[in-house]
Amino acid sequence: MKAVFDTKPTSIYDDDLSQHYHFPRRYLSIVERCVGDWTVLRRPRADGGNLAYFATARVSYLEPDPTVPGMSYARLSNYLEFDEPVPWRANERYAEEALRNMPQAQVGVYLRGRSVRLISDSDFSELIAAGLKRTFDPQNADKFGLPLGPITEAADAVYEVGSDLQGERVWRIEQALTNRIVRDANFRRIVCDAYDGRCAVTGLRITDENGRNEVQAAHIWAVTDGGPDIVQNGMALSGTLHWLFDRHLISLTDDLRLLIAKDKVPMELRELFVRDGEQIYLPADRKRWPHPAYIARHRAAFLTKNALEALQ
Known part of the structure:
Protein backbone atom coordinates (compact mmCIF):
# COMPACT_ATOMS: atom_id res chain seq x y z
CA MET A 1 0.00 0.00 0.00
CA LYS A 2 1.09 3.53 -0.73
CA ALA A 3 1.06 6.26 1.88
CA VAL A 4 1.70 9.88 2.73
CA PHE A 5 4.33 10.59 5.39
CA ASP A 6 4.13 14.06 6.95
CA THR A 7 7.41 15.61 8.03
CA LYS A 8 8.90 19.04 8.63
CA PRO A 9 12.40 20.49 9.19
CA THR A 10 11.57 21.35 12.82
CA SER A 11 10.31 17.84 13.61
CA ILE A 12 11.29 16.36 16.97
CA TYR A 13 11.84 13.04 15.20
CA ASP A 14 15.09 11.76 13.72
CA ASP A 15 14.13 12.09 10.06
CA ASP A 16 16.74 11.90 7.30
CA LEU A 17 14.39 11.65 4.39
CA SER A 18 16.81 10.35 1.79
CA GLN A 19 17.56 7.51 4.24
CA HIS A 20 14.83 7.03 6.85
CA TYR A 21 11.57 8.20 8.42
CA HIS A 22 11.25 8.11 12.22
CA PHE A 23 7.83 7.41 13.66
CA PRO A 24 6.03 6.40 16.91
CA ARG A 25 4.29 3.09 17.66
CA ARG A 26 0.80 4.34 16.80
CA TYR A 27 1.73 4.38 13.08
CA LEU A 28 3.47 1.00 13.02
CA SER A 29 0.54 -1.07 11.71
CA ILE A 30 0.05 1.39 8.82
CA VAL A 31 3.74 1.65 7.89
CA GLU A 32 4.04 -2.16 7.95
CA ARG A 33 1.53 -2.25 5.08
CA CYS A 34 3.77 0.08 3.05
CA VAL A 35 6.97 -1.98 3.08
CA GLY A 36 8.09 -2.59 -0.49
CA ASP A 37 5.82 0.15 -1.80
CA TRP A 38 6.06 3.91 -2.26
CA THR A 39 5.35 6.90 -0.07
CA VAL A 40 4.86 10.58 -0.87
CA LEU A 41 6.40 13.01 1.61
CA ARG A 42 4.43 16.09 2.66
CA ARG A 43 5.28 19.15 4.70
CA PRO A 44 2.49 20.27 7.04
CA ARG A 45 3.75 23.79 6.39
CA ALA A 46 6.03 24.46 3.44
CA ASP A 47 7.79 27.72 2.60
CA GLY A 48 5.27 30.49 2.07
CA GLY A 49 2.72 28.84 4.36
CA ASN A 50 1.38 26.37 1.78
CA LEU A 51 0.85 22.72 2.60
CA ALA A 52 2.69 20.69 -0.02
CA TYR A 53 3.98 17.28 -1.13
CA PHE A 54 7.66 17.53 -2.00
CA ALA A 55 9.21 14.10 -2.74
CA THR A 56 8.64 10.37 -3.12
CA ALA A 57 10.59 7.37 -1.84
CA ARG A 58 10.27 3.61 -1.50
CA VAL A 59 9.83 2.02 1.95
CA SER A 60 12.47 -0.72 2.01
CA TYR A 61 12.13 -2.17 5.50
CA LEU A 62 11.38 -1.32 9.14
CA GLU A 63 13.48 -1.60 12.26
CA PRO A 64 12.99 -0.50 15.87
CA ASP A 65 14.89 2.51 17.17
CA PRO A 66 17.49 0.93 19.49
CA THR A 67 17.70 4.05 21.66
CA VAL A 68 14.07 5.21 22.01
CA PRO A 69 11.42 2.69 23.13
CA GLY A 70 8.25 2.77 21.05
CA MET A 71 9.90 4.43 18.05
CA SER A 72 10.81 2.84 14.72
CA TYR A 73 12.57 3.69 11.47
CA ALA A 74 11.16 3.18 8.01
CA ARG A 75 14.29 2.77 5.93
CA LEU A 76 13.84 4.56 2.60
CA SER A 77 15.39 4.11 -0.82
CA ASN A 78 15.02 5.70 -4.26
CA TYR A 79 14.29 9.13 -2.78
CA LEU A 80 13.31 11.57 -5.52
CA GLU A 81 12.66 15.25 -4.91
CA PHE A 82 9.76 16.80 -6.83
CA ASP A 83 10.56 19.50 -9.37
CA GLU A 84 8.19 21.79 -7.51
CA PRO A 85 6.10 21.27 -4.34
CA VAL A 86 2.59 20.02 -5.12
CA PRO A 87 -0.18 21.82 -3.20
CA TRP A 88 -2.32 19.58 -1.04
CA ARG A 89 -5.40 21.38 -2.41
CA ALA A 90 -5.72 22.85 -5.91
CA ASN A 91 -8.82 24.20 -7.66
CA GLU A 92 -10.91 23.33 -4.59
CA ARG A 93 -9.82 19.67 -4.84
CA TYR A 94 -7.71 17.85 -2.26
CA ALA A 95 -4.95 15.55 -3.50
CA GLU A 96 -6.01 12.74 -1.13
CA GLU A 97 -9.28 10.86 -1.59
CA ALA A 98 -9.96 10.63 2.15
CA LEU A 99 -9.90 14.44 2.36
CA ARG A 100 -12.11 14.83 -0.69
CA ASN A 101 -14.76 12.61 0.88
CA MET A 102 -15.43 14.79 3.94
CA PRO A 103 -16.68 18.31 4.60
CA GLN A 104 -13.87 20.84 4.35
CA ALA A 105 -14.46 21.99 7.91
CA GLN A 106 -13.52 18.52 9.19
CA VAL A 107 -10.25 18.15 7.28
CA GLY A 108 -8.04 19.85 9.86
CA VAL A 109 -9.50 17.79 12.69
CA TYR A 110 -9.11 14.57 10.69
CA LEU A 111 -5.40 15.19 10.05
CA ARG A 112 -4.50 15.67 13.71
CA GLY A 113 -2.61 12.60 14.82
CA ARG A 114 -2.55 11.22 11.26
CA SER A 115 0.95 12.03 10.06
CA VAL A 116 0.95 8.69 8.23
CA ARG A 117 -2.00 7.96 5.91
CA LEU A 118 -2.66 5.40 3.20
CA ILE A 119 -3.46 6.73 -0.29
CA SER A 120 -4.80 5.12 -3.45
CA ASP A 121 -2.70 4.20 -6.48
CA SER A 122 -4.68 6.77 -8.43
CA ASP A 123 -3.81 9.61 -6.04
CA PHE A 124 -0.18 8.48 -6.02
CA SER A 125 -0.07 8.57 -9.83
CA GLU A 126 -1.53 12.08 -9.91
CA LEU A 127 0.97 13.35 -7.34
CA ILE A 128 3.90 11.90 -9.29
CA ALA A 129 2.58 13.45 -12.51
CA ALA A 130 2.28 16.86 -10.86
CA GLY A 131 5.52 16.67 -8.90
CA TYR A 195 23.97 26.41 -8.96
CA ASP A 196 22.32 28.54 -11.65
CA GLY A 197 24.18 26.62 -14.36
CA ARG A 198 27.55 27.74 -12.95
CA CYS A 199 30.52 25.43 -12.30
CA ALA A 200 31.17 25.37 -8.55
CA VAL A 201 34.96 25.37 -9.01
CA THR A 202 35.54 27.75 -11.92
CA GLY A 203 32.43 29.92 -11.65
CA LEU A 204 31.96 29.64 -15.43
CA ARG A 205 28.49 29.43 -16.95
CA ILE A 206 28.64 28.25 -20.58
CA THR A 207 25.66 27.52 -22.86
CA ASP A 208 25.39 26.76 -26.57
CA GLU A 209 23.11 28.41 -29.12
CA ASN A 210 20.25 26.09 -28.12
CA GLY A 211 20.49 26.92 -24.43
CA ARG A 212 22.18 23.65 -23.49
CA ASN A 213 24.37 24.12 -20.43
CA GLU A 214 27.92 22.78 -20.37
CA VAL A 215 27.83 22.15 -16.63
CA GLN A 216 27.14 18.65 -15.27
CA ALA A 217 25.77 17.36 -11.96
CA ALA A 218 28.37 15.42 -9.97
CA HIS A 219 27.45 13.12 -7.09
CA ILE A 220 29.61 13.74 -4.02
CA TRP A 221 28.89 10.32 -2.51
CA ALA A 222 28.68 8.04 -5.54
CA VAL A 223 25.36 6.35 -6.29
CA THR A 224 27.19 3.07 -6.84
CA ASP A 225 28.33 3.26 -3.20
CA GLY A 226 24.86 4.11 -1.87
CA GLY A 227 24.79 7.89 -2.29
CA PRO A 228 21.35 9.52 -2.68
CA ASP A 229 20.05 11.55 -5.62
CA ILE A 230 19.53 14.73 -3.59
CA VAL A 231 20.80 18.23 -4.24
CA GLN A 232 22.91 18.20 -1.04
CA ASN A 233 24.80 15.25 -2.53
CA GLY A 234 25.52 17.13 -5.73
CA MET A 235 27.72 19.83 -7.20
CA ALA A 236 27.53 21.50 -10.59
CA LEU A 237 30.86 20.99 -12.35
CA SER A 238 32.18 21.37 -15.87
CA GLY A 239 33.01 18.13 -17.64
CA THR A 240 36.74 18.21 -16.84
CA LEU A 241 36.16 19.15 -13.20
CA HIS A 242 33.57 16.37 -12.89
CA TRP A 243 36.19 13.93 -14.15
CA LEU A 244 38.75 15.18 -11.60
CA PHE A 245 36.21 15.10 -8.76
CA ASP A 246 35.06 11.54 -9.48
CA ARG A 247 38.69 10.41 -9.44
CA HIS A 248 39.41 12.20 -6.15
CA LEU A 249 41.97 14.55 -7.67
CA ILE A 250 40.05 17.47 -6.17
CA SER A 251 37.89 17.59 -3.06
CA LEU A 252 36.61 20.00 -0.39
CA THR A 253 37.33 21.04 3.17
CA ASP A 254 34.59 21.15 5.80
CA ASP A 255 34.06 24.85 5.05
CA LEU A 256 33.80 24.11 1.30
CA ARG A 257 37.22 25.29 0.17
CA LEU A 258 38.98 23.50 -2.64
CA LEU A 259 41.57 20.75 -2.11
CA ILE A 260 43.76 19.89 -5.11
CA ALA A 261 46.18 17.06 -5.83
CA LYS A 262 48.47 19.72 -7.29
CA ASP A 263 51.04 17.39 -8.82
CA LYS A 264 48.27 15.73 -10.87
CA VAL A 265 46.28 18.79 -12.00
CA PRO A 266 47.98 21.04 -14.60
CA MET A 267 48.68 24.61 -13.57
CA GLU A 268 46.97 25.86 -16.74
CA LEU A 269 43.73 24.35 -15.46
CA ARG A 270 44.22 25.36 -11.84
CA GLU A 271 44.40 28.99 -12.96
CA LEU A 272 40.65 28.74 -13.72
CA PHE A 273 39.79 27.51 -10.22
CA VAL A 274 38.65 29.61 -7.27
CA ARG A 275 41.59 31.25 -5.52
CA ASP A 276 43.46 29.39 -2.81
CA GLY A 277 41.65 29.71 0.52
CA GLU A 278 38.35 30.80 -1.01
CA GLN A 279 35.08 28.90 -0.98
CA ILE A 280 33.75 27.32 -4.14
CA TYR A 281 30.73 28.92 -5.84
CA LEU A 282 27.64 27.79 -3.92
CA PRO A 283 23.85 27.92 -4.33
CA ALA A 284 22.10 31.07 -3.14
CA ASP A 285 19.90 28.84 -0.97
CA ARG A 286 22.10 27.59 1.87
CA LYS A 287 19.80 24.57 2.39
CA ARG A 288 21.07 23.30 -0.99
CA TRP A 289 24.77 23.44 -0.12
CA PRO A 290 26.71 20.15 -0.03
CA HIS A 291 26.03 18.08 3.08
CA PRO A 292 29.04 17.93 5.46
CA ALA A 293 28.79 14.14 5.85
CA TYR A 294 28.98 13.59 2.10
CA ILE A 295 31.90 16.01 1.77
CA ALA A 296 33.74 14.23 4.60
CA ARG A 297 33.26 10.88 2.85
CA HIS A 298 34.62 12.24 -0.43
CA ARG A 299 37.55 13.98 1.27
CA ALA A 300 38.53 10.79 3.11
CA ALA A 301 38.85 9.03 -0.25
CA PHE A 302 40.82 12.00 -1.66
CA LEU A 303 43.29 11.95 1.25
CA THR A 304 43.67 8.18 1.19
CA LYS A 305 44.22 8.04 -2.57
CA ASN A 306 46.82 10.78 -2.63
CA ALA A 307 48.62 9.58 0.50
CA LEU A 308 48.97 6.08 -0.92
CA GLU A 309 50.19 7.34 -4.29
CA ALA A 310 52.75 9.56 -2.55
CA LEU A 311 54.26 6.43 -0.93
CA GLN A 312 54.62 4.55 -4.21
Whole structure:
Protein backbone atom coordinates (compact mmCIF):
# COMPACT_ATOMS: atom_id res chain seq x y z
CA MET A 1 0.00 0.00 0.00
CA LYS A 2 1.09 3.53 -0.73
CA ALA A 3 1.06 6.26 1.88
CA VAL A 4 1.70 9.88 2.73
CA PHE A 5 4.33 10.59 5.39
CA ASP A 6 4.13 14.06 6.95
CA THR A 7 7.41 15.61 8.03
CA LYS A 8 8.90 19.04 8.63
CA PRO A 9 12.40 20.49 9.19
CA THR A 10 11.57 21.35 12.82
CA SER A 11 10.31 17.84 13.61
CA ILE A 12 11.29 16.36 16.97
CA TYR A 13 11.84 13.04 15.20
CA ASP A 14 15.09 11.76 13.72
CA ASP A 15 14.13 12.09 10.06
CA ASP A 16 16.74 11.90 7.30
CA LEU A 17 14.39 11.65 4.39
CA SER A 18 16.81 10.35 1.79
CA GLN A 19 17.56 7.51 4.24
CA HIS A 20 14.83 7.03 6.85
CA TYR A 21 11.57 8.20 8.42
CA HIS A 22 11.25 8.11 12.22
CA PHE A 23 7.83 7.41 13.66
CA PRO A 24 6.03 6.40 16.91
CA ARG A 25 4.29 3.09 17.66
CA ARG A 26 0.80 4.34 16.80
CA TYR A 27 1.73 4.38 13.08
CA LEU A 28 3.47 1.00 13.02
CA SER A 29 0.54 -1.07 11.71
CA ILE A 30 0.05 1.39 8.82
CA VAL A 31 3.74 1.65 7.89
CA GLU A 32 4.04 -2.16 7.95
CA ARG A 33 1.53 -2.25 5.08
CA CYS A 34 3.77 0.08 3.05
CA VAL A 35 6.97 -1.98 3.08
CA GLY A 36 8.09 -2.59 -0.49
CA ASP A 37 5.82 0.15 -1.80
CA TRP A 38 6.06 3.91 -2.26
CA THR A 39 5.35 6.90 -0.07
CA VAL A 40 4.86 10.58 -0.87
CA LEU A 41 6.40 13.01 1.61
CA ARG A 42 4.43 16.09 2.66
CA ARG A 43 5.28 19.15 4.70
CA PRO A 44 2.49 20.27 7.04
CA ARG A 45 3.75 23.79 6.39
CA ALA A 46 6.03 24.46 3.44
CA ASP A 47 7.79 27.72 2.60
CA GLY A 48 5.27 30.49 2.07
CA GLY A 49 2.72 28.84 4.36
CA ASN A 50 1.38 26.37 1.78
CA LEU A 51 0.85 22.72 2.60
CA ALA A 52 2.69 20.69 -0.02
CA TYR A 53 3.98 17.28 -1.13
CA PHE A 54 7.66 17.53 -2.00
CA ALA A 55 9.21 14.10 -2.74
CA THR A 56 8.64 10.37 -3.12
CA ALA A 57 10.59 7.37 -1.84
CA ARG A 58 10.27 3.61 -1.50
CA VAL A 59 9.83 2.02 1.95
CA SER A 60 12.47 -0.72 2.01
CA TYR A 61 12.13 -2.17 5.50
CA LEU A 62 11.38 -1.32 9.14
CA GLU A 63 13.48 -1.60 12.26
CA PRO A 64 12.99 -0.50 15.87
CA ASP A 65 14.89 2.51 17.17
CA PRO A 66 17.49 0.93 19.49
CA THR A 67 17.70 4.05 21.66
CA VAL A 68 14.07 5.21 22.01
CA PRO A 69 11.42 2.69 23.13
CA GLY A 70 8.25 2.77 21.05
CA MET A 71 9.90 4.43 18.05
CA SER A 72 10.81 2.84 14.72
CA TYR A 73 12.57 3.69 11.47
CA ALA A 74 11.16 3.18 8.01
CA ARG A 75 14.29 2.77 5.93
CA LEU A 76 13.84 4.56 2.60
CA SER A 77 15.39 4.11 -0.82
CA ASN A 78 15.02 5.70 -4.26
CA TYR A 79 14.29 9.13 -2.78
CA LEU A 80 13.31 11.57 -5.52
CA GLU A 81 12.66 15.25 -4.91
CA PHE A 82 9.76 16.80 -6.83
CA ASP A 83 10.56 19.50 -9.37
CA GLU A 84 8.19 21.79 -7.51
CA PRO A 85 6.10 21.27 -4.34
CA VAL A 86 2.59 20.02 -5.12
CA PRO A 87 -0.18 21.82 -3.20
CA TRP A 88 -2.32 19.58 -1.04
CA ARG A 89 -5.40 21.38 -2.41
CA ALA A 90 -5.72 22.85 -5.91
CA ASN A 91 -8.82 24.20 -7.66
CA GLU A 92 -10.91 23.33 -4.59
CA ARG A 93 -9.82 19.67 -4.84
CA TYR A 94 -7.71 17.85 -2.26
CA ALA A 95 -4.95 15.55 -3.50
CA GLU A 96 -6.01 12.74 -1.13
CA GLU A 97 -9.28 10.86 -1.59
CA ALA A 98 -9.96 10.63 2.15
CA LEU A 99 -9.90 14.44 2.36
CA ARG A 100 -12.11 14.83 -0.69
CA ASN A 101 -14.76 12.61 0.88
CA MET A 102 -15.43 14.79 3.94
CA PRO A 103 -16.68 18.31 4.60
CA GLN A 104 -13.87 20.84 4.35
CA ALA A 105 -14.46 21.99 7.91
CA GLN A 106 -13.52 18.52 9.19
CA VAL A 107 -10.25 18.15 7.28
CA GLY A 108 -8.04 19.85 9.86
CA VAL A 109 -9.50 17.79 12.69
CA TYR A 110 -9.11 14.57 10.69
CA LEU A 111 -5.40 15.19 10.05
CA ARG A 112 -4.50 15.67 13.71
CA GLY A 113 -2.61 12.60 14.82
CA ARG A 114 -2.55 11.22 11.26
CA SER A 115 0.95 12.03 10.06
CA VAL A 116 0.95 8.69 8.23
CA ARG A 117 -2.00 7.96 5.91
CA LEU A 118 -2.66 5.40 3.20
CA ILE A 119 -3.46 6.73 -0.29
CA SER A 120 -4.80 5.12 -3.45
CA ASP A 121 -2.70 4.20 -6.48
CA SER A 122 -4.68 6.77 -8.43
CA ASP A 123 -3.81 9.61 -6.04
CA PHE A 124 -0.18 8.48 -6.02
CA SER A 125 -0.07 8.57 -9.83
CA GLU A 126 -1.53 12.08 -9.91
CA LEU A 127 0.97 13.35 -7.34
CA ILE A 128 3.90 11.90 -9.29
CA ALA A 129 2.58 13.45 -12.51
CA ALA A 130 2.28 16.86 -10.86
CA GLY A 131 5.52 16.67 -8.90
CA LEU A 132 7.84 15.51 -11.70
CA LYS A 133 6.41 17.47 -14.60
CA ARG A 134 9.74 19.06 -15.53
CA THR A 135 11.72 15.84 -15.12
CA PHE A 136 9.43 14.09 -17.61
CA ASP A 137 9.57 17.00 -20.08
CA PRO A 138 11.42 15.77 -23.23
CA GLN A 139 12.85 19.27 -23.72
CA ASN A 140 14.78 18.90 -20.48
CA ALA A 141 16.22 15.57 -21.63
CA ASP A 142 17.51 17.33 -24.72
CA LYS A 143 18.82 20.23 -22.64
CA PHE A 144 20.95 17.92 -20.50
CA GLY A 145 21.98 15.57 -23.30
CA LEU A 146 20.11 12.56 -21.91
CA PRO A 147 18.59 9.73 -24.00
CA LEU A 148 15.06 10.73 -24.97
CA GLY A 149 13.52 7.23 -25.16
CA PRO A 150 13.31 6.39 -21.42
CA ILE A 151 12.08 9.91 -20.58
CA THR A 152 9.34 9.68 -23.22
CA GLU A 153 8.29 6.21 -22.05
CA ALA A 154 8.09 7.43 -18.46
CA ALA A 155 6.08 10.48 -19.49
CA ASP A 156 3.67 8.28 -21.48
CA ALA A 157 3.02 6.18 -18.36
CA VAL A 158 2.60 9.18 -16.07
CA TYR A 159 0.30 11.18 -18.32
CA GLU A 160 -1.72 8.30 -19.81
CA VAL A 161 -5.38 9.30 -19.78
CA GLY A 162 -8.45 7.09 -19.70
CA SER A 163 -6.60 3.80 -19.24
CA ASP A 164 -8.54 0.90 -17.73
CA LEU A 165 -5.22 -0.74 -16.81
CA GLN A 166 -4.60 1.37 -13.72
CA GLY A 167 -2.48 -1.34 -12.10
CA GLU A 168 -0.25 -1.64 -15.16
CA ARG A 169 0.08 2.12 -15.37
CA VAL A 170 1.13 2.37 -11.72
CA TRP A 171 3.70 -0.38 -12.29
CA ARG A 172 5.13 1.59 -15.23
CA ILE A 173 5.32 4.73 -13.10
CA GLU A 174 7.14 2.81 -10.37
CA GLN A 175 9.59 1.51 -12.98
CA ALA A 176 10.17 5.10 -14.13
CA LEU A 177 10.96 6.20 -10.57
CA THR A 178 13.85 3.72 -10.38
CA ASN A 179 15.09 4.22 -13.95
CA ARG A 180 18.65 5.58 -13.82
CA ILE A 181 18.13 7.89 -16.80
CA VAL A 182 14.96 9.39 -15.31
CA ARG A 183 16.70 9.86 -11.96
CA ASP A 184 19.69 11.47 -13.69
CA ALA A 185 17.32 13.87 -15.43
CA ASN A 186 15.83 14.87 -12.08
CA PHE A 187 19.22 15.10 -10.36
CA ARG A 188 20.84 17.17 -13.09
CA ARG A 189 17.94 19.58 -13.15
CA ILE A 190 17.81 20.21 -9.39
CA VAL A 191 21.60 20.52 -9.07
CA CYS A 192 22.11 22.70 -12.14
CA ASP A 193 19.19 24.92 -11.11
CA ALA A 194 20.60 25.25 -7.58
CA TYR A 195 23.97 26.41 -8.96
CA ASP A 196 22.32 28.54 -11.65
CA GLY A 197 24.18 26.62 -14.36
CA ARG A 198 27.55 27.74 -12.95
CA CYS A 199 30.52 25.43 -12.30
CA ALA A 200 31.17 25.37 -8.55
CA VAL A 201 34.96 25.37 -9.01
CA THR A 202 35.54 27.75 -11.92
CA GLY A 203 32.43 29.92 -11.65
CA LEU A 204 31.96 29.64 -15.43
CA ARG A 205 28.49 29.43 -16.95
CA ILE A 206 28.64 28.25 -20.58
CA THR A 207 25.66 27.52 -22.86
CA ASP A 208 25.39 26.76 -26.57
CA GLU A 209 23.11 28.41 -29.12
CA ASN A 210 20.25 26.09 -28.12
CA GLY A 211 20.49 26.92 -24.43
CA ARG A 212 22.18 23.65 -23.49
CA ASN A 213 24.37 24.12 -20.43
CA GLU A 214 27.92 22.78 -20.37
CA VAL A 215 27.83 22.15 -16.63
CA GLN A 216 27.14 18.65 -15.27
CA ALA A 217 25.77 17.36 -11.96
CA ALA A 218 28.37 15.42 -9.97
CA HIS A 219 27.45 13.12 -7.09
CA ILE A 220 29.61 13.74 -4.02
CA TRP A 221 28.89 10.32 -2.51
CA ALA A 222 28.68 8.04 -5.54
CA VAL A 223 25.36 6.35 -6.29
CA THR A 224 27.19 3.07 -6.84
CA ASP A 225 28.33 3.26 -3.20
CA GLY A 226 24.86 4.11 -1.87
CA GLY A 227 24.79 7.89 -2.29
CA PRO A 228 21.35 9.52 -2.68
CA ASP A 229 20.05 11.55 -5.62
CA ILE A 230 19.53 14.73 -3.59
CA VAL A 231 20.80 18.23 -4.24
CA GLN A 232 22.91 18.20 -1.04
CA ASN A 233 24.80 15.25 -2.53
CA GLY A 234 25.52 17.13 -5.73
CA MET A 235 27.72 19.83 -7.20
CA ALA A 236 27.53 21.50 -10.59
CA LEU A 237 30.86 20.99 -12.35
CA SER A 238 32.18 21.37 -15.87
CA GLY A 239 33.01 18.13 -17.64
CA THR A 240 36.74 18.21 -16.84
CA LEU A 241 36.16 19.15 -13.20
CA HIS A 242 33.57 16.37 -12.89
CA TRP A 243 36.19 13.93 -14.15
CA LEU A 244 38.75 15.18 -11.60
CA PHE A 245 36.21 15.10 -8.76
CA ASP A 246 35.06 11.54 -9.48
CA ARG A 247 38.69 10.41 -9.44
CA HIS A 248 39.41 12.20 -6.15
CA LEU A 249 41.97 14.55 -7.67
CA ILE A 250 40.05 17.47 -6.17
CA SER A 251 37.89 17.59 -3.06
CA LEU A 252 36.61 20.00 -0.39
CA THR A 253 37.33 21.04 3.17
CA ASP A 254 34.59 21.15 5.80
CA ASP A 255 34.06 24.85 5.05
CA LEU A 256 33.80 24.11 1.30
CA ARG A 257 37.22 25.29 0.17
CA LEU A 258 38.98 23.50 -2.64
CA LEU A 259 41.57 20.75 -2.11
CA ILE A 260 43.76 19.89 -5.11
CA ALA A 261 46.18 17.06 -5.83
CA LYS A 262 48.47 19.72 -7.29
CA ASP A 263 51.04 17.39 -8.82
CA LYS A 264 48.27 15.73 -10.87
CA VAL A 265 46.28 18.79 -12.00
CA PRO A 266 47.98 21.04 -14.60
CA MET A 267 48.68 24.61 -13.57
CA GLU A 268 46.97 25.86 -16.74
CA LEU A 269 43.73 24.35 -15.46
CA ARG A 270 44.22 25.36 -11.84
CA GLU A 271 44.40 28.99 -12.96
CA LEU A 272 40.65 28.74 -13.72
CA PHE A 273 39.79 27.51 -10.22
CA VAL A 274 38.65 29.61 -7.27
CA ARG A 275 41.59 31.25 -5.52
CA ASP A 276 43.46 29.39 -2.81
CA GLY A 277 41.65 29.71 0.52
CA GLU A 278 38.35 30.80 -1.01
CA GLN A 279 35.08 28.90 -0.98
CA ILE A 280 33.75 27.32 -4.14
CA TYR A 281 30.73 28.92 -5.84
CA LEU A 282 27.64 27.79 -3.92
CA PRO A 283 23.85 27.92 -4.33
CA ALA A 284 22.10 31.07 -3.14
CA ASP A 285 19.90 28.84 -0.97
CA ARG A 286 22.10 27.59 1.87
CA LYS A 287 19.80 24.57 2.39
CA ARG A 288 21.07 23.30 -0.99
CA TRP A 289 24.77 23.44 -0.12
CA PRO A 290 26.71 20.15 -0.03
CA HIS A 291 26.03 18.08 3.08
CA PRO A 292 29.04 17.93 5.46
CA ALA A 293 28.79 14.14 5.85
CA TYR A 294 28.98 13.59 2.10
CA ILE A 295 31.90 16.01 1.77
CA ALA A 296 33.74 14.23 4.60
CA ARG A 297 33.26 10.88 2.85
CA HIS A 298 34.62 12.24 -0.43
CA ARG A 299 37.55 13.98 1.27
CA ALA A 300 38.53 10.79 3.11
CA ALA A 301 38.85 9.03 -0.25
CA PHE A 302 40.82 12.00 -1.66
CA LEU A 303 43.29 11.95 1.25
CA THR A 304 43.67 8.18 1.19
CA LYS A 305 44.22 8.04 -2.57
CA ASN A 306 46.82 10.78 -2.63
CA ALA A 307 48.62 9.58 0.50
CA LEU A 308 48.97 6.08 -0.92
CA GLU A 309 50.19 7.34 -4.29
CA ALA A 310 52.75 9.56 -2.55
CA LEU A 311 54.26 6.43 -0.93
CA GLN A 312 54.62 4.55 -4.21
